[in-house]
Amino acid sequence: MKRKRRTEILIQGDVQLAQKLAESIVDTYECREIIAPQYGLTMIKMRETAKNSLFYIGEVLITEAKVEINNRIGIGIVVGMKDKLAQHLAIIDAAYKAELPETITWETYLIEAEKQIIKERAKKQAELFETKVNFETMEV
Amino acid sequence: MGYVPVKGGTQAIDASIQRIKFERLKGQEIIDVETIMSTMRGMVDQVMSESSLYSPYLAALAIKQAEGSMEEAVFLMRAHRSTLPRPYYSQTVEPEKMFVERRISASFKDIPGGQLLGATYDYTHRLLDFTLEEENLEDNLQWLQNYQDQLNQIEALDEVSYFPKVVDYLREEGLFETYKADNTPPIDVTKRSLQFPTTRSERLQVLTRGQTGAVTSLGYASLRGYGQVHPTVGEVRVGFVPIYVQHPNEMEHSDEDEFYIGEIKVTEVESFVPTNVKNENNEYELEFEIGYGICYGQNETKAIAMSILDQCLEHPESDFPTHDEEFVLLHIDSVESTGFISHLKLPHYVTFQSKLDSIRQVKKGVQTVES
Numbered sequence: 001m002k003r004k005r006r007t008e009i010l011i012q013g014d015v016q017l018a019q020k021l022a023e024s025i026v027d028t029y030e031c032r033e034i035i036a037p038q039y040g041l042t043m044i045k046m047r048e049t050a051k052n053s054l055f056y057i058g059e060v061l062i063t064e065a066k067v068e069i070n071n072r073i074g075i076g077i078v079v080g081m082k083d084k085l086a087q088h089l090a091i092i093d094a095a096y097k098a099e100l101p102e103t104i105t106w107e108t109y110l111i112e113a114e115k116q117i118i119k120e121r122a123k124k125q126a127e128l129f130e131t132k133v134n135f136e137t138m139e140v
Numbered sequence: 141m142g143y144v145p146v147k148g149g150t151q152a153i154d155a156s157i158q159r160i161k162f163e164r165l166k167g168q169e170i171i172d173v174e175t176i177m178s179t180m181r182g183m184v185d186q187v188m189s190e191s192s193l194y195s196p197y198l199a200a201l202a203i204k205q206a207e208g209s210m211e212e213a214v215f216l217m218r219a220h221r222s223t224l225p226r227p228y229y230s231q232t233v234e235p236e237k238m239f240v241e242r243r244i245s246a247s248f249k250d251i252p253g254g255q256l257l258g259a260t261y262d263y264t265h266r267l268l269d270f271t272l273e274e275e276n277l278e279d280n281l282q283w284l285q286n287y288q289d290q291l292n293q294i295e296a297l298d299e300v301s302y303f304p305k306v307v308d309y310l311r312e313e314g315l316f317e318t319y320k321a322d323n324t325p326p327i328d329v330t331k332r333s334l335q336f337p338t339t340r341s342e343r344l345q346v347l348t349r350g351q352t353g354a355v356t357s358l359g360y361a362s363l364r365g366y367g368q369v370h371p372t373v374g375e376v377r378v379g380f381v382p383i384y385v386q387h388p389n390e391m392e393h394s395d396e397d398e399f400y401i402g403e404i405k406v407t408e409v410e411s412f413v414p415t416n417v418k419n420e421n422n423e424y425e426l427e428f429e430i431g432y433g434i435c436y437g438q439n440e441t442k443a444i445a446m447s448i449l450d451q452c453l454e455h456p457e458s459d460f461p462t463h464d465e466e467f468v469l470l471h472i473d474s475v476e477s478t479g480f481i482s483h484l485k486l487p488h489y490v491t492f493q494s495k496l497d498s499i500r501q502v503k504k505g506v507q508t509v510e511s
Contacts, residue, residue, distance in 0.1 A: 002396035004384065011402055041193070041221065042228040042385060042401065045326060048344060049235060049305055049410060050430035050450070052319040054326045055341035057233075057348055057434060058192035060383065060404055064227060077228065077385060079402025081197060121239070123296040128241055130294065131257040135249050 001110055003096070007089065011078055013113040015085050021106055022088035025069065025095050028102075034066035034073060037083035065090040072097035146487075164207050176200035185405075185437020186210065190474045191217030192330075192349040194404050194436050211478040214351075218475050231384045231398060235408055235434075238379040240303050242438075246373040247412055253303040258378060259438075306375040307410055307430060316428055338465055343453050348435050350472035352442045358462055358472065359445025362452050367462035369451045371411035371431055378407045378438050407440050409433040411447040415455075429454070 010018045025031065041059040048055060063086040065076045074094025076086040096103050177184060177200040187199040191214045198217060206212035242258025245251045257263075310316045326341030334342060347355065362369050380403040386393060411431040416424045431451030433443035452462045453469075461467045471477060 002394075003387075004396050004398045004400055007400040008382075011400060039224060040228075041224050041226040042230055042383065043226060043328065044194075044230045044233060044383060044404070046233045046434070047235065047321070048432045048434070049307065049408075050432035051322065051340060053322040053324065053340050054232060055344040056326050056328050057345070057406070058189075058194060058436060059221065059226065060230075060402075061193065061195035061198060061224075062228070062401060075387070075399070077399050077401045079383065079404070080195065118300065119296060121300045122298065123294075125239075125300055126294050126297045127291050128256060128258060129297075131242075131259075133255040133257060 001107055003093065005114075006092070006096075006110055009110050009114045009117065010089060010092065011085070012117050015082075015088075017109060017113050018085055018088040018092060021095075021102075021109070022091040024102060025091050025100065029069050029095075029100070031091055031094070032068040034068050035064065037063050037065040037076075037086045039081060040064055042077075042079075067091050067094045069094040069100070070098040146489075171204060173197065173200045173204055176203050181438070183208070183210070183213075185439055186352055186442075187213045187217060189436040189439055189442065190214045190349060190351055191221065192436075193217050193221045211474055214474045215479070227388070228385045230401075231386060233381050233383060235377075235381060235406075236302060236305065238302070238377060238381045238406075238408070239300070239403070240377050240379040242378040243303055243375065244373075245306050245375050247375075248306065251306050251375075252309060253301070303377070305410070307412075310428075316430065334469060336466055337456070338469065340454075343465065343469065344432070344434075344450065346469045346473065347433070347446045347449055350442075350446070351474040351477065352439060354472040354474075354477065355442050355449065356445045358468055359448040362448050362460070362462040367448070367452050367460045368455065368458050369413050369431065369448050369462075371413045371448060371451065373444060373447075374410040374412045374430070376407065376409050376440055376444070378405070378440070380405050405437055407433075407435055407438050407443040409440070409443040409447045411444065411451065413451045 010021075040062055042062050043059050044057050045054055046057045047053070060079055061081065063076075063078055063080065063082050065083075065086040067074050067076075067087070067090040069091070072094055074090045074092065074097055076089030076091070076093060078086050078089060177196050180200070180203065183203055184196050184199045187202060187210065188194050188196065190210070191199070191202075193199075195217075198220065199213070202213035202216040202220075205216060240256060240258075242260065243253070243256045245255060249255075307316055311318050324341075326345070327339055329342050329345050334346070338346075361367065382403050383401050384398040385401055386398055390397065409432070411433070412428045413431055414426055415429050417427045419425050429451060431447035431449075431454075433446030433448075433450060435442050435446065449462065449468055452458070452460075453465050456463055456465060
């Protein structure tokens with residue numbers, strides 16, 4: 001599974017999944033910490049919809065970690081102060097970069113978690129739709 | 141006239157710092173950072189927006205440390221931000237990908253996708269609720285449980301919907317000008333100080349991090365006659381937008397290999413502003429332009445005011461002060477304006493003495509002439 005999709009699942013879903021996957025790698029392979037979880041900033045570039053141009057809205061606090069497995073470096077980046085999650089994401093990223101066989105079996109868990117995320121979002125949206133206005137034109 | 145170093149205030153300063161701590165602690169009440177995050181949403185959002193740093197936790201901590209002083213909290217956040225590295229720039233965030241929690245239009249009753257009120261104070265009675273004095277956790281948990289039971293009755297949708305922009309429909313009808321995607325790299329005002337005339341990217345960045353009160357006041361001034369912009373709000377939306385970053389070292393870039401890092405909450409506004417433009421026959425005709433406003437968190441007044449000022453600054457030919465980019469952009473930053481105003485209370489003994497000396501000399505001269 002490509003990085004974009006799997007990071008969406010691992011960050012939007014239950015953080016225990018990232019922990020579970022990362023721990024299965026740490027138990028089997030040597031994981032060298034390149035950068036311990038540290039805080040930094042990401043500048044956010046946005047497109048405005050009046051003239052369709054680009055600008056910077058501001059910065060967001062992130063936690064970043066880097067881990068090496070089999071000479072391949074994985075990066076974990078997440079919005080907020082989330083040391084453990086950043087570390088787990090880095091281990092998982094390194095596992096994919098090193099093409100470890102475990103990553104193939106993770107596919108099932110990730111797809112299952114993705115279904116759950118979509119379901120929860122759709123439910124949340126349905127709840128928000130309760131505030132949708134139903135205009136009725138009145139006779140005067 | 142040079143500055144003269146003086147000493148003698150160290151003990152007084154130490155005592156003053158103890159005094160400010162005493163003021164925060166003397167009530168013998170402690171407010172947790174988490175409590176501020178959970179219950180002071182408006183303040184947290186405002187501090188994040190004015191400091192240009194999205195972190196609800198740090199904003200809540202700053203509010204606690206600053207005893208609720210917004211200018212002090214924003215200053216703390218800006219100072220903290222300057223200590224952190226900035227290893228990443230995001231990929232372009234497209235607002236159409238927002239997970240919308242609120243979306244209204246003052247221009248059209250029937251907008252595709254509908255008007256979603258979400259959470260708003262707009263329809264509440266502005267009367268003090270004295271029952272909050274007796275609020276307790278047990279009752280709140282019961283209310284939450286009842287509300288959750290109510291929500292559980294709602295059937296989930298098949299999939300998540302993303303709302304198109306109201307203006308897109310008007311563009312399709314040819315009522316608004318369509319602009320091709322302009323991918324000119326934006327200028328970052330935190331890396332290069334403002335130079336006039338500014339670019340659009342600089343103006344939008346300064347406006348979005350402007351002090352809420354200052355942006356609102358200048359937007360209001362424009363409406364009242366000190367400007368030529370009176371818009372109708374085309375769309376206000378509040379929701380979460382996803383943030384992606386590119387891998388810092390991989391040579392081959394594919395969208396599918398980007399990192400998703402999380403989402404941030406923003407308020408976004410498009411205001412429709414009627415303007416008179418000359419057509420091919422050299423006659424004036426009415427057209428609509430769009431003013432754009434956006435800010436961190438839910439702060440609709442600021443975003444609407446920003447959309448007014450954006451439109452004002454797109455028309456610098458007008459003589460009104462709200463159309464003057466130096467006037468607007470150099471005076472709305474919280475740290476710059478509060479910093480400069482508050483520095484006036486710091487010792488100016490030498491400068492003031494020199495002014496006094498000048499006045500004494502002038503008065504002495506006048507008395508000599510009179511006698």
